Amino acid sequence: METLLFIFIGLAAGGAGGYFYYKNKVSNKNKDLLSESEKAFRDAKIQAKEILYNARNEALKLQDEVKKNERKRQERIDQLEERLLQKEKSLDDKNEAIDKVKGDIDSKAASIRKMREEVELLHRKQSLELERVAAMSTEEAKSMILKKVEEEASEDIVAQIKKYEKTLKEKAGEKAKWIIADAISRCASETTAESTATTVNLPSDDMKGRIIGREGRNINAFEQATGIDVIVDDTPGSIVISGFDLVRRYVAKVALERLLEDGRIHPARIEETVEKVKEDVNVLIKDLGEKAVLQTGVTGLHPNLIKILGRLKFRVTHGQNALKHSIEVSYIAAGLAAELGADATVCQKAGLLHDIGKAVDHEIPGHHAKIGADIARKFGLSEDVVHAIEAHHDDPAPTTLEAQIVQAANLISNTRPGAQKDNLDAHIKRLMELENLCNGFDGVEKSYAVQAGTEVRIFVNAEKVDDLQAVRLSHQIAMKIEKDLHYPEPVKVYVVRETRAVEYAE
Template sequence: MEVLLVVIALAAGLAVGIPLGIKLKEKKDQEKLAGVEQKAQEILERARTEAERLRQEVKLEAREEALRHKEKIEKEFEERHRKLDEQEKRLREQESRLAEREANLERRSQQLEKREEELGRKELKLREKEELLTKQEQEYRTLVESQRKELEKIAQLTHEEAREIVLKKAEEEAKEETARMLMRIETEAREEANRRAREILALAISRCATEIVTEKAVSVVPLPSEDMKGRIIGREGRNIRALEAATGVDLIIDDTPEVVVLSGFNPLRREVARIALERLISDGRIHPARIEEVVKKVEEELDVTIKEIGERAAFDVGVYGLPSELLRLLGKLKYRTSYSQNVLQHSIEVAYICGVMAGELGLDVKKAKRAGLLHDIGKAVDQEMEGPHALIGAELAKKYGEDEEIVNAIAAHHEDVPPESVLAILVQAADAVSGARPGARKELLESYIKRLETLERVATSFPGVQKAYAIQAGREIRVIVDSNKITDAEAVHLSRDIAKKIEKELTYPGLIKVTVIRETRAVEYAR
């Protein structure tokens, strides 16, 4: 029953609820439909509004585009109108120029016609003048021929013979004039060359600022006390003998207070001995073994110093790229002297002078300096090798790859071989200038006086010479001759002969100027 009641209740609920649900659903659907219709109306309204707005915007854009197009067309029309105006203006100007040209052509045509008429008249006059000149020329030739025959009859010479005489005389005059001109040109060229050479040498000497150097054959080592002399001598003289044997230098220990004198003609050995002795004195340990050790060490250090000296000399001159062997030989020249002149200082001077003269002549300055610096390199080993130092130096330069021109300049600077270039002549001149400058080389008083006496004796050995005076330290000899025995022309030859005899008999540095003085004196007494 309960189940039946439940079923009946369910059936009754369904019978009542279904129609009610349907009604409620229909009501909701109607409400939704009304809302959808309202929304559709709103959408349609918005669409109409948007369409109207878009239609207005399109109209505005179309109107603006039409205005822009209209403005563009108007501008193009104005531009074309302006161009047409300009073309029309140019056409009018061209027409004006053409009209002016036509007028000018017309005037020129009239002028040409007038000129043609004038030329025709002038041509007629010229023809008349030519006929007259032809007639006068015929008359002139006839007259000349008659006069020539008359002259031949008077002079008894034909025309050809007279012409040969005139040409011969003109040829002689031309030869004489040419000889005078050549002599004048040669004299001027020689004077100009001498003047230029003097200028270059003077400039080179003035720009070479060097010290006056004289070397001695002894070195002096100061001592801290007199007791040090006994320690240097050693027991029975063993220390001094060991030092002399190791260095090859004589030690002179005398009564002179607190000094030791090192004597030797080899400056390199003397320098080794000086440095070694100073170190031994400073150290205080003086015995044969220590002496040998110090001397050996000083020789090794001095070998390095010699190379540094060569490098510094090359750097100061401005010569680069020299082999280390040549730099070492160059450094050894610092301890070599020639006529008491330091050879390294002399080589540096020659390099500077060569460079200045090469610059003045437009030559290679670097090559000139290189040749000047190396010109005496043979003196570093001339005691070890046989032959002149110039040829030894040339062999060394060639061995270490120097240029052939530099090799020849080194070999020829004392004329052992003939010079093959201007560079060799420059090295000869620079070497003479450096060796001959005042104070460069020291001579003994006896040899100096003897050279002056020999110079005067050579000059007075010629006939007609009254007196001769050597002046300027033997750089010039002035010869006074008898004007009754020697003429002006003979004086010129005499100066040349004296110079040649001096070159043959004397040995001297630099140049010696020979001046022959001839004068005529007229003396009368008023009584």
């Protein structure tokens, strides 16, 4: 019994001791947790302050950066506004200048109209005064003058007819026919009608796109460099180059063929190739002149005169190639001279050179016969040859047998079947007149008549002609064309002004 009591008391004491130990341990643990939580709270507070501080600093930085960007944007806006104001002011000034120029033009036009009316009034007064003094009207005076001229001319015509009838009766008609037929048969040259278009074959239709280029840059550069129209249509495997000037068309054909063979087609390469072909054409002209001299057997010509002769390959006479026509006239003249007992050497040389003036008549004013005589005289040819060249169009009249033979040979070559093609000749003459008219204005560097004369492209010096002057120039040229030339269709005038800057990287 006592043992159980002790056991019970021991268990109670142990439980009480364990309870107090556990309670003390929990209390200590709570204190530690409380201390740690307070420390963590303090650390969190410190970190919160640091984060808040950093956030404020970042916010201030962002605010400063935003303000800085806003200032820059505002400055750009101010600059743009200032530029716009300057441009607006510049446009206003230009408009004022244009209005002033327009007003000056209107006032000058009014002044011209007034002066024209005064001149017409003065002309009418003078006509009335002349009618009063002469005691006859204008129509009566015209009729009297025409009647007198007709009477005098009729006498001269009758005298000339009688003179030539007498001369013709003295010659044997059958002999003349035989001589002419024999001279033509010796020549037997083919008739070649020159056209204004050339076809260039392409390796494939894909090359058409490369020839045109992006936004038409290649074809525009080619047309500008050569002065020739390039026609790209649906015709398979070919394109057409069109132009009235045979030299330009030949240069364009050869340059295009070389570009197609090379494969590199761009504006710079186009200009380089065209310039190289022009140099080659100059060499070709010399070779053509030498071949013509060798073919006809003419000797003793100066090398520079032979070069001028070669240029006739690229001229047209009544639809014929001028160089072939000259060779033909040389053959016919030599044949006629041999039959008539004239100097065959003079006739042969004068026949070959009779149209030499046509090689430069677009550069030197005057009739080609006069120009050719001056060229022959300059290169030391005999007076017989010079006179035959000058007189082959009967101005002056031929005074030697050799001159008459050359004149007859020229007429035979021109009038034989198939030789004449006046429509093409007149068309080319109109185009050349159009280009010469445009080249006569100040600031014009070059001009090209294209599209069969319905368009003319004029390239001006950008340093001498500004944009406003270019507009005025196009108007002046259009007015000049209307006044001086006659065309079945309207002519569109393009004035092109461009500036190029070139530099080399070494």
